[in-house]
Amino acid sequence: MSKILVVDDEPDISELITLHLMREGHECVCITNGLQVLNAVIEHEPDLVVLDLMLPGQDGMSVFKRLRADSRTRGVPVIMLTARAQVTDKINGLELGADDYLTKPFSPRELALRITAILRRTKKVTHSSxxxxxxxxxxxxxxxxxxxxxxxxxxxxxxxxxxxxxxxxxxxxxxxxxxxxxxxxxxxxxxxxxxxxxxxxxxxxxxxxxxxxxxxxxxxxxxxxxxxxxxxxxxx
Amino acid sequence: MSKILVVDDEPDISELITLHLMREGHECVCITNGLQVLNAVIEHEPDLVVLDLMLPGQDGMSVFKRLRADSRTRGVPVIMLTARAQVTDKINGLELGADDYLTKPFSPRELALRITAILRRTKKVTHSSxxxxxxxxxxxxxxxxxxxxxxxxxxxxxxxxxxxxxxxxxxxxxxxxxxxxxxxxxxxxxxxxxxxxxxxxxxxxxxxxxxxxxxxxxxxxxxxxxxxxxxxxxxx
DNA sequence: GCGTGTCGTGACACATTCGTCACAATGCGG
DNA sequence: CCGCATTGTGACGAATGTGTCACGACACGC
Structure with a gap:
C-alpha cells in the first residue's frame, strides 16, 4: 500500500484515477492547484506523484522542475499525464527526469500498472543507504x-x-x-x-x-x- | 554506464537501438534467439533487458515468464517491445511484471530515455553506494x-x-x-x-x-x- | 566609475584523529 | 601451573582536518 498524489484539474479524471488506485490498495491524495504541489509533496510525502501537465494558470512542466529542484521533493517518482502525444513532448518530459509519460486518453488500469511497476523498483531505494x-x-x-x-x-x-x-x-x-x-x-x-x-x-x-x-x-x-x-x- | 541486453529478431531494429544506447554511454549485448535469453541474462548480468515480443519460433511473453520464474534473473528490469498496440496487450505485459511497454513504431530516443528513467530507480538498489x-x-x-x-x-x-x-x-x-x-x-x-x-x-x-x-x-x-x-x- | 556587499583566498590556532609503542591482561597448549 | 602468543589498553607525537579571521578580488546597483 503506497501513497499517491494526484495533481489534476479535471475532477472526472482525478476521480477515475483515484478509484482505480484505491482498488489496487493505494492511498490517494488529490489536488487541483499546481502551485500547491510542492507543499503537498512535502506535507504528505507521497511515494509517487501523478502530474497532469495541463493545469490552469500555469505550466505543469515548471511545476515539475520545481519539484526536482528542491532536495525534499527531488526523489519522488513522477508520472506525467498529458493530451499532447507528440514524441518531442514525451522526450522532453522524460529528459527532465520524469519516470513515465502517459498520453490521454489512457487506460486507468494501465496507469495503475505503470505506477505499480515504478513503485516495485523504488520502494527499496529510500532505505538502500x-x-x-x-x-x-x-x-x-x-x-x-x-x-x-x-x-x-x-x-x-x-x-x-x-x-x-x-x-x-x-x-x-x-x-x-x-x-x-x-x-x-x-x-x-x-x-x-x-x-x-x-x-x-x-x-x-x-x-x-x-x-x-x-x-x-x-x-x-x-x-x-x-x-x-x-x-x-x-x-x- | 550500464549494460543492456537487447533481444530482437530484426537486425535493423537491434542496430538502431544499440546505436542510440551506446551514444548514451551504455554497453550493449544483442541476441536474436529467444531461447538464449535466460542464459544470456545469467551470463552477462545486464542491468536491463529490452525484449521484443515478436520472436520467431516462440512467444516473447513466455520467454519473459521464464525470466521472472528464475531467481537468478527475476530482478532484472525488462522493457517490452511490440507491434501490438492494443491496450489489453499492454496491460497484460505490465501485469506480468514488465517495467515498461513500448509499441512500434517508437522513437529510439524515447526508448533510451525510458531506459534511463528505469535505471535511475534501479541502479541504486544494487549499486546504492x-x-x-x-x-x-x-x-x-x-x-x-x-x-x-x-x-x-x-x-x-x-x-x-x-x-x-x-x-x-x-x-x-x-x-x-x-x-x-x-x-x-x-x-x-x-x-x-x-x-x-x-x-x-x-x-x-x-x-x-x-x-x-x-x-x-x-x-x-x-x-x-x-x-x-x-x-x-x-x-x- | 564608485561604493557596498558578497565571495575567494591564505594564514593561523585549535581540535580531532591516527598509528605506534610499551606494557598489562588474557587465552591456549603443554 | 608455566610459558608463549595474541589481544587489550593507555599514552604519546605526528599528521590531518576544521573553523575563524583579515584582506584582496570581484560583481552588482546606483
Whole structure:
C-alpha cells in the first residue's frame, strides 16, 4: 500500500484515477492547484506523484522542475499525464527526469500498472543507504550510526570498520581482510592499528561493544545477538 | 554506464537501438534467439533487458515468464517491445511484471530515455553506494571520489559537501541548505566555513572545480556540464 | 566609475584523529 | 601451573582536518 498524489484539474479524471488506485490498495491524495504541489509533496510525502501537465494558470512542466529542484521533493517518482502525444513532448518530459509519460486518453488500469511497476523498483531505494543489523542502524548517506535509535559519534575509520564488520554479521573477518577493506593494505602488514581501532569502537559503543567478538588467531566478528556467542565460537 | 541486453529478431531494429544506447554511454549485448535469453541474462548480468515480443519460433511473453520464474534473473528490469498496440496487450505485459511497454513504431530516443528513467530507480538498489554525475563518481560505501576514473582524495566534510551538491545537479543549493545538510546547522548561522570548504573542494578537484558554480546571493550549484553555465545563471 | 556587499583566498590556532609503542591482561597448549 | 602468543589498553607525537579571521578580488546597483 503506497501513497499517491494526484495533481489534476479535471475532477472526472482525478476521480477515475483515484478509484482505480484505491482498488489496487493505494492511498490517494488529490489536488487541483499546481502551485500547491510542492507543499503537498512535502506535507504528505507521497511515494509517487501523478502530474497532469495541463493545469490552469500555469505550466505543469515548471511545476515539475520545481519539484526536482528542491532536495525534499527531488526523489519522488513522477508520472506525467498529458493530451499532447507528440514524441518531442514525451522526450522532453522524460529528459527532465520524469519516470513515465502517459498520453490521454489512457487506460486507468494501465496507469495503475505503470505506477505499480515504478513503485516495485523504488520502494527499496529510500532505505538502500541504510543498513540495519540487530539494534544497530548504519546510515551511509549521512555517515551516522545509531544504536537503539541513539546516535553514536564515530570517526571515518571507525565507521568504515564497523560497516565492514556489520556487512556480514555472523561472518568472521580476518585481520588481513579488515586491513584491506578499511585501510587499503594490500599485503599482510603486521600492525596493531586494527586492535586499537577495535578498542576505540568498543569504547564508543559502550555496552553494545559486546557485539564485536574477538576470534583469536583470526580476526573479528560482528554478532547481532552476542548471547549466541558460544554457538559461533568456531575457528575459521 | 550500464549494460543492456537487447533481444530482437530484426537486425535493423537491434542496430538502431544499440546505436542510440551506446551514444548514451551504455554497453550493449544483442541476441536474436529467444531461447538464449535466460542464459544470456545469467551470463552477462545486464542491468536491463529490452525484449521484443515478436520472436520467431516462440512467444516473447513466455520467454519473459521464464525470466521472472528464475531467481537468478527475476530482478532484472525488462522493457517490452511490440507491434501490438492494443491496450489489453499492454496491460497484460505490465501485469506480468514488465517495467515498461513500448509499441512500434517508437522513437529510439524515447526508448533510451525510458531506459534511463528505469535505471535511475534501479541502479541504486544494487549499486546504492555509487553516484555518477558527469565525469564524477562518488562511492559512498568506500567514501571515495573519482574524476574521470582518477581518485580524488577528500575529507569527510568535503565528501559530504560534494555529495549534497552532486545529489541533484543543475539544482541550486542555498547556503542554509548546505549548512543544514552537511554541518547540521538548523538555524541560519553566519559563517564563512562553507566558503572555505568550497574553496578546498575546488582546489582538490583542480580543473574540475569549474563544475561548482557560485550563485551569488544564494548558494552553490553543481553542473555536470559547466559550459552550460550561462544558460543556468538564473536566480532562485 | 564608485561604493557596498558578497565571495575567494591564505594564514593561523585549535581540535580531532591516527598509528605506534610499551606494557598489562588474557587465552591456549603443554 | 608455566610459558608463549595474541589481544587489550593507555599514552604519546605526528599528521590531518576544521573553523575563524583579515584582506584582496570581484560583481552588482546606483
Amino acid at each position: 541504510e543498513v540495519r543489523t540487530g539494534p544497530f542502524l548504519l546510515d551511509r548517506k549521512n555517515m551516522k550510526c545509531f544504536h537503539n535509535d541513539q546516535p553514536v559519534d564515530l570517526t571515518t575509520t571507525e565507521f568504515k570498520l564497523l560497516a565492514v564488520l556489520m556487512e556480514n554479521d555472523t561472518a568472521v573477518h580476518t585481520r588481513a581482510e579488515l586491513l584491506r577493506e578499511v585501510w587499503g593494505y594490500s599485503d599482510d602488514v603486521a600492525t596493531r592499528t586494527l586492535d586499537t581501532h577495535i578498542k576505540r569502537l568498543r569504547e564508543k559503543l559502550g555496552d553494545a561493544g559486546r557485539h564485536i567478538i574477538t576470534v583469536r588467531g583470526t580476526g573479528y566478528q560482528f554478532l547481532a545477538d552476542p548471547s549466541a556467542q558460544e554457538a559461533a565460537n568456531v575457528r575459521a | 555509487e553516484v555518477r554525475t558527469g565525469p564524477f563518481l562518488l562511492d559512498r560505501k568506500n567514501m571515495k571520489c573519482f574524476h574521470n576514473d582518477q581518485p580524488v582524495d577528500l575529507t569527510t566534510t568535503e565528501f559530504k559537501l560534494l555529495a549534497v551538491l552532486m545529489e541533484n545537479d543543475t539544482a541550486v543549493h542555498t547556503r542554509a541548505e548546505l549548512l543544514r545538510e552537511v554541518w547540521g546547522y538548523s538555524d541560519d548561522v553566519a559563517t564563512r566555513t562553507l566558503d572555505t570548504h568550497i574553496k578546498r573542494l575546488r582546489e582538490k578537484l583542480g580543473d574540475a572545480g569549474r563544475h561548482i558554480i557560485t550563485v551569488r546571493g544564494t548558494g552553490y550549484q553543481f553542473l555536470a556540464d559547466p559550459s552550460a553555465q550561462e544558460a543556468a545563471n538564473v536566480r532562485a
